[in-house]
Every structure is written in C-alpha cells, then in structure tokens.
Amino acid sequence: MKPAHVESTVRARIPTRHGEFLLYYYENDIDGKEHLALVKGEVAGKTGVPVRLHSECLTGDVFGSRRCDCGEQLEEALRLIGESECGVLLYLRQEGRGIGLFKKLQAYNLQDEGLDTVDANLKLGHQADERDYRIAALMLRDLGVDSVRLITNNPRKIAELERYGIQVDERIPIEVGHTHENWRYLKTKADKMAHLLSLKKP
Ligand SMILES: Nc1nc2c(ncn2[C@@H]2O[C@H](COP(=O)(O)OP(=O)(O)OP(=O)(O)O)[C@@H](O)[C@H]2O)c(=O)[nH]1
Numbered sequence: 106m107k108p109a110h111v112e113s114t115v116r117a118r119i120p121t122r123h124g125e126f127l128l129y130y131y132e133n134d135i136d137g138k139e140h141l142a143l144v145k146g147e148v149a150g151k152t153g154v155p156v157r158l159h160s161e162c163l164t165g166d167v168f169g170s171r172r173c174d175c176g177e178q179l180e181e182a183l184r185l186i187g188e189s190e191c192g193v194l195l196y197l198r199q200e201g202r203g204i205g206l207f208k209k210l211q212a213y214n215l216q217d218e219g220l221d222t223v224d225a226n227l228k229l230g231h232q233a234d235e236r237d238y239r240i241a242a243l244m245l246r247d248l249g250v251d252s253v254r255l256i257t258n259n260p261r262k263i264a265e266l267e268r269y270g271i272q273v274d275e276r277i278p279i280e281v282g283h284t285h286e287n288w289r290y291l292k293t294k295a296d297k298m299a300h301l302l303s304l305k306k307p
C-alpha cells in the first residue's frame with residue numbers, strides 16, 4: 106500500500122444550533138473526494154474523544170428521507186458532540202455505502218420490488234457494503250485523535266478503525282429515526298449486517 110497523502114487545506118468556523126464547530130476540508134490522493142471533519146473544542150491528544158463517522162446520504166441528510174435513519178442520526182450525533190467538551194464528526198463521502206447515489210437510487214427501486222438492502226446491492230453487482238475507513242483513520246490521526254468513543258450501531262466501523270490503528274475505548278449507541286417506512290431496512294441491517302439495534306417496532 107503506497108503512503109497516502111491526506112491533508113486539511115482549509116478550515117472555517119461553523120456556528121450551528123448545537124454550538125460552534127470548526128469545519129476541516131480534507132484533500133487526499135486515495136479517492137480524491139472532499140471528506141470533511143466537524144470538530145468541537147480541543148481534541149488533539151485527548152483520550153476517549155466522542156467521534157461519529159457519518160457516511161454521506163444525500164436523501165436522508167438533506168431531504169429527510171424516511172427510507173433510512175441517516176438524517177436523524179446526523180442531527181443526534183451533532184447534538185451529542187455539541188454537549189460534550191470536545192468531539193469530531195467525520196462527514197465521509199461514502200454515499201450509498203460506497204456505491205454512489207446513482208446506484209443507491211437503483212437499489213431503492215429494487216427494494217420497492219421486494220429485494221432487501223443487501224440483495225439489491227448484490228443484484229447490481231456490488232458488495233453489500235463497499236466502504237473503506239482508511240481515510241477516516243488518517244483524518245483522525247491528522248487531528249491528533251487516536252483514542253475514541255465511537256457513536257455507532259455498526260460493529261464493522263469499530264473493527265475497521267482498530268485495523269487502521271485507532272483505539273476504540275467504547276461504543277455510544279445511536280438509535281434514532283426509526284419509522285414504519287424504514288423498519289424493514291433496519292431489520293435487514295440487524296439480521297444480515299450485524300448492526301446492534303434493539304428495534305422496538307415504531
Ligand atoms: N446501497 C445502499 N446504501 C444505502 C441504503 N440506505 C442507506 N444507504 C447508505 O448507507 C450509508 C449509511 O449506512 P448505515 O448502514 O445506515 O449506517 P452505518 O453508517 O453503517 O452505521 P451506524 O454508524 O450505526 O449509523 C449511507 O451512505 C447511505 O447513503 C440502501 O438501501 N442501499
């Protein structure tokens with residue numbers, strides 16, 4: 106694996122309803138995408154920093170789609186970090202679990218025909234989840250963060266961060282945004298993708 110170059114080339118202050126953050130814009134030579142870090146407070150060298158790895162979901166994050174829980178998870182993660190002394194939300198351009206928006210919309214149509222979220226990806230010739238967390242780990246290192254409390258229900262994110270040398274001290278569950286519309290989607294994630302969800306029926 107060639108040494109990667111991941112660098113924050115500009116940052117700006119972003120006041121939000123959850124307090125003030127610094128937004129770091131990252132460039133890299135691995136996938137060339139614009140990954141972002143929203144940082145609250147002083148995180149460098151701290152242990153157990155609250156961290157959320159948020160995978161881009163245009164439909165959920167921007168339009169509030171109820172096919173998934175992403176929009177509400179984004180909001181809740183910012184709320185949790187905002188009320189902590191410090192924390193980081195990485196906004197990772199991994200739309201559609203890494204297959205991109207075009208393919209995700211095709212996968213939605215297959216789900217409307219009866220396939221589940223995993224089989225829809227497979228039918229389109231993709232893996233169920235194509236996300237890689239190397240860039241995320243390098244961004245955290247660049248911020249001086251190597252010991253985190255990870256806000257997630259997805260054990261794969263914990264394993265992948267640890268594989269790339271970030272210590273995960275604790276998992277902070279984030280179960281919000283469950284609706285009638287996304288019940289089957291979430292059930293599939295629990296059954297087939299090992300997501301840790303208690304899944305009370307909405
Ligand atoms: N391919 C595909 N991607 C989806 C679908 N629904 C949501 N996504 C994408 O899934 C990603 C979010 O992943 P999730 O599995 O919801 O959650 P997670 O980030 O793995 O886990 P948590 O940390 O617990 O939220 C985003 O990139 C969404 O765009 C779908 O039906 N098909």
Ligand SMILES: [Zn+2]
Pocket residue numbers: 162164165166173174175176
């Ligand atoms: Zn989503």
